[in-house]
Amino acid sequence: MRVFRLKRWVMQNVGFATALLLLFVLLITYNMMHPRGFSSAVAIQNSNEAVAIIFVAMAQTLPVLLGGLDLSVGAIMTLTNCIASEVVNGSPAQMLFGAVLTLLSGSAFGLLNGCIVVYGRIQPIIATLATGAVAIGLALAVRPKPGGNVDDDLSWALTNSVYDLADTYGFADGGDAWWIRPFADIPVPILIVAIVALVVWLPFKRSVTGRTVYAIGSAEGAAYMSGLPINRAKITAFTLGGFLAACGGLYLAIQTSSGNADIQQAGAYTLNSIAAVVLGGTSLLGGSGGAIGSLVGAMILRVISFFFRILDIDPLLQPLIEGFVLLTAVSVGAFRTLRVKNKLDLFR
Amino acid sequence: MMQTLLSTENRPIAIASTFIVAILLAGTVYTLSTAGTAPLLSPNYLLQQLQTGSFLGICAAGMMMVILLGHIDLSVPWTLTAAAMTATAVGGDMAIPTALAVGITVGVVNGLGVSVLRIPSMIFTLGVDTVLRGLMVAQTGGFAPQDKATPIMLFLAKERMMGIPVAIFVWAAVSVAIVVILTRTGFGRSIYATGSREAAAYLSGIRTRLVIIGAFVASGLCAAIAGVMLAGYSAKAYQGMGNAFLLPAIAAVVLGGTHILGGRGRYIGTLVGVILIVLLNSVLSIMQMPEAGRQIIYGSVIVGMLLVYGRNQRVTS
Numbered sequence: 001m002r003v004f005r006l007k008r009w010v011m012q013n014v015g016f017a018t019a020l021l022l023l024f025v026l027l028i029t030y031n032m033m034h035p036r037g038f039s040s041a042v043a044i045q046n047s048n049e050a051v052a053i054i055f056v057a058m059a060q061t062l063p064v065l066l067g068g069l070d071l072s073v074g075a076i077m078t079l080t081n082c083i084a085s086e087v088v089n090g091s092p093a094q095m096l097f098g099a100v101l102t103l104l105s106g107s108a109f110g111l112l113n114g115c116i117v118v119y120g121r122i123q124p125i126i127a128t129l130a131t132g133a134v135a136i137g138l139a140l141a142v143r144p145k146p147g148g149n150v151d152d153d154l155s156w157a158l159t160n161s162v163y164d165l166a167d168t169y170g171f172a173d174g175g176d177a178w179w180i181r182p183f184a185d186i187p188v189p190i191l192i193v194a195i196v197a198l199v200v201w202l203p204f205k206r207s208v209t210g211r212t213v214y215a216i217g218s219a220e221g222a223a224y225m226s227g228l229p230i231n232r233a234k235i236t237a238f239t240l241g242g243f244l245a246a247c248g249g250l251y252l253a254i255q256t257s258s259g260n261a262d263i264q265q266a267g268a269y270t271l272n273s274i275a276a277v278v279l280g281g282t283s284l285l286g287g288s289g290g291a292i293g294s295l296v297g298a299m300i301l302r303v304i305s306f307f308f309r310i311l312d313i314d315p316l317l318q319p320l321i322e323g324f325v326l327l328t329a330v331s332v333g334a335f336r337t338l339r340v341k342n343k344l345d346l347f348r
Numbered sequence: 349m350m351q352t353l354l355s356t357e358n359r360p361i362a363i364a365s366t367f368i369v370a371i372l373l374a375g376t377v378y379t380l381s382t383a384g385t386a387p388l389l390s391p392n393y394l395l396q397q398l399q400t401g402s403f404l405g406i407c408a409a410g411m412m413m414v415i416l417l418g419h420i421d422l423s424v425p426w427t428l429t430a431a432a433m434t435a436t437a438v439g440g441d442m443a444i445p446t447a448l449a450v451g452i453t454v455g456v457v458n459g460l461g462v463s464v465l466r467i468p469s470m471i472f473t474l475g476v477d478t479v480l481r482g483l484m485v486a487q488t489g490g491f492a493p494q495d496k497a498t499p500i501m502l503f504l505a506k507e508r509m510m511g512i513p514v515a516i517f518v519w520a521a522v523s524v525a526i527v528v529i530l531t532r533t534g535f536g537r538s539i540y541a542t543g544s545r546e547a548a549a550y551l552s553g554i555r556t557r558l559v560i561i562g563a564f565v566a567s568g569l570c571a572a573i574a575g576v577m578l579a580g581y582s583a584k585a586y587q588g589m590g591n592a593f594l595l596p597a598i599a600a601v602v603l604g605g606t607h608i609l610g611g612r613g614r615y616i617g618t619l620v621g622v623i624l625i626v627l628l629n630s631v632l633s634i635m636q637m638p639e640a641g642r643q644i645i646y647g648s649v650i651v652g653m654l655l656v657y658g659r660n661q662r663v664t665s
Contacts, residue, residue, distance in 0.1 A: 069470065071595075116651060116655075120651070120654070120655050120659065121659040121660040121661075121662065122651070122654045122655070122659065122660070123608045123609065123660065125420075125608060126598070126599075126602050126608050126650075126654065127651065127654070129595060129598060129599060129650070130599070130646075130647040130648075130650035130651045130654075131647055131651065132647070133595075133643045133644070133646050133647030133650070134643065134644050134647035134648060134651075135647075136643045137639075137640045137641065137642065137643030137644030137645075137646075137647065138640070138644065139640075140638075140639050140640035140643065141640040141641075141644075144638075144640070264591070267591075271422075271474055274470065274471060274474065275471065275474065275475075278468075278471050284468040284470060284471065285468070315489075316485055316486050316489035317482070317486050318482075319478065319481050319482035319485045319486075320479065320482025320483055320485065320486050321482065322478060322482065323475060323476075323477075323478030323479035323480075323481065323482040324479060324482070326474075326475045326478055327472075327475035327476065327478070327479055330467055330471050330472065330475055331461070331465055331467060343550070344547050344550070344551075346466055347546040347547040347550065347556075
């Protein structure tokens with residue numbers, strides 16, 4: 001019975017299951033080839049580099065589920081990165097206020113996107129192309145030159161292991177208490193991503209609003225006729241996208257202790273987020289997939305780049321290999337077209 | 349009254365044209381009040397703006413062919429760069445034919461991926477863009493290749509004929525070709541049909557795969573032409589030279605009234621869209637607007653214009 005259920009789950013989530021399998025294979029191979037593989041230090045370094053793109057990919061997932069695309073996620077991440085580099089320092093209360101302010105401003109920008117899409121009735125891809133430019137402009141206004149100041153203790157504590165977190169802030173006997181021992185080697189960035197995924201994404205997916213997002217992506221007309229809250233779902237999806245992008249921006253500011261309003265970087269994050277979403281098994285046509293898949297997709301993208309370090313590949317060839325891997329990965333999904341019996345099924 | 353006079357297809361073009369006049373007037377008022385001159389209205393200045401705008405204009409022309417199908421070509425930046433870099437590396441008489449061949453090849457690859465493998469154009473062209481970047485980095489990274497533009501490239505981009513920059517003639521030639529294709533040939537009508545509803549077009553006997561490949565070839569070819577000219581204008585090819593053209597090209601096409609989901613749009617609109625973006629940029633630089641303000645105004649203008657005429661039908665069934 002249980003085997004049957006697992007089989008059914010795999011059949012229903014082929015893309016996600018493949019991505020998960022690929023990630024495990026890549027991660028294990030990487031750690032076996034790495035001289036210091038399977039250690040906390042390697043995990044900490046790798047997870048730190050993956051957090052920002054993971055959050056941006058999760059943010060991109062929501063508009064994609066609606067059947068649209070958000071070209072402003074990278075820009076929102078850059079904007080919140082710059083805001084965070086200004087406000088996340090001072091006393092603990094001030095830092096907390098700064099972090100909340102950062103997340104709120106990202107959510108507010110997402111809300112703006114949602115309102116333009118819903119009430120302005122403009123296609124998401126083109127509306128966010130424009131608001132992305134506005135976000136970059138605001139980021140440049142906040143921080144014309146790269147730099148910034150983020151509390152050093154916070155930066156250290158959140159980018160290392162749980163032990164270091166406890167050690168920095170002196171709780172659980174500085175990380176030596178018995179109950180924290182089993183978790184001591186886990187990198188904090190992994191915890192942060194896991195908490196956001198469990199506390200924000202999963203409840204959302206199970207709510208009426210979340211189900212409506214999936215319904216809109218499958219068939220908007222049918223969702224409307226079923227009396228689902230279309231407008232609310234769209235606005236919430238974009239707002240949540242803004243929030244998740246802001247999580248990425250906030251973490252990047254904490255990790256690098258600075259903000260940088262870099263247009264190229266914002267564009268690269270947006271494009272990589274689309275790649276991650278597709279790798280994670282979410283359909284660009286909308287209606288199927290999820291943010292957890294994008295999380296996995298983003299990690300696959302990052303792990304591939306980690307391989308370059310240990311494989312001693314000519315740095316000049318790296319972009320080419322990255323491109324081929326991306327192209328091959330998305331082409332694998334195309335084999336379904338070979339099995340289509342009725343040619344009309346191709347034109348969806 | 350406006351509503352009845354103008355069909356839905358012409359309304360965006362009329363409004364965008366009005367906006368261009370408004371930009372020119374606002375810029376002139378600004379220069380008159382600060383410097384007491386009106387450089388924006390001098391033909392020489394406008395020709396110069398159109399010369400630098402021709403690169404964007406040619407990119408947008410190709411992009412429009414793809415957007416009319418409801419697809420998008422994100423590989424424009426590195427197609428442009430790759431064409432320019434191979435052209436300068438080959439040099440001599442074969443420079444321009446080689447660049448065009450690069451554009452056609454990229455277009456065919458894009459078209460095959462989108463039409464035969466049925467991979468969404470958004471992600472496939474993005475992958476092709478990354479591969480092209482990788483190829484260029486691998487080709488030029490280790491040593492300094494020849495990157496000087498050939499005399500004929502310099503001529504196309506910089507010289508003037510009868511007082512008018514040659515680049516504008518090239519842009520005009522591309523524009524005429526696109527208009528003829530879209531309005532006078534079966535291929536053009538097939539593009540509109542396929543963009544409206546691919547299944548219906550297929551059932552009517554249109555070979556939609558060839559149509560899609562053809563449109564992507566047009567886009568690759570236009571990007572290659574723009575690359576050749578941009579390399580001529582800056583006298584050399586360099587990495588990342590195409591990055592600034594992707595999003596403005598999409599914006600120009602959409603501002604000109606072409607529907608982003610395909611099937612609707614006129615080329616004259618794209619032309620107006622390009623001129624709007626070029627003049628907006630030049631007025632903002634005359635006003636010495638910092639980059640932050642430029643980006644904000646640029647984004648707001650696109651949203652504002654689309655709110656006026658780019659709205660979708662409400663979903664009611």
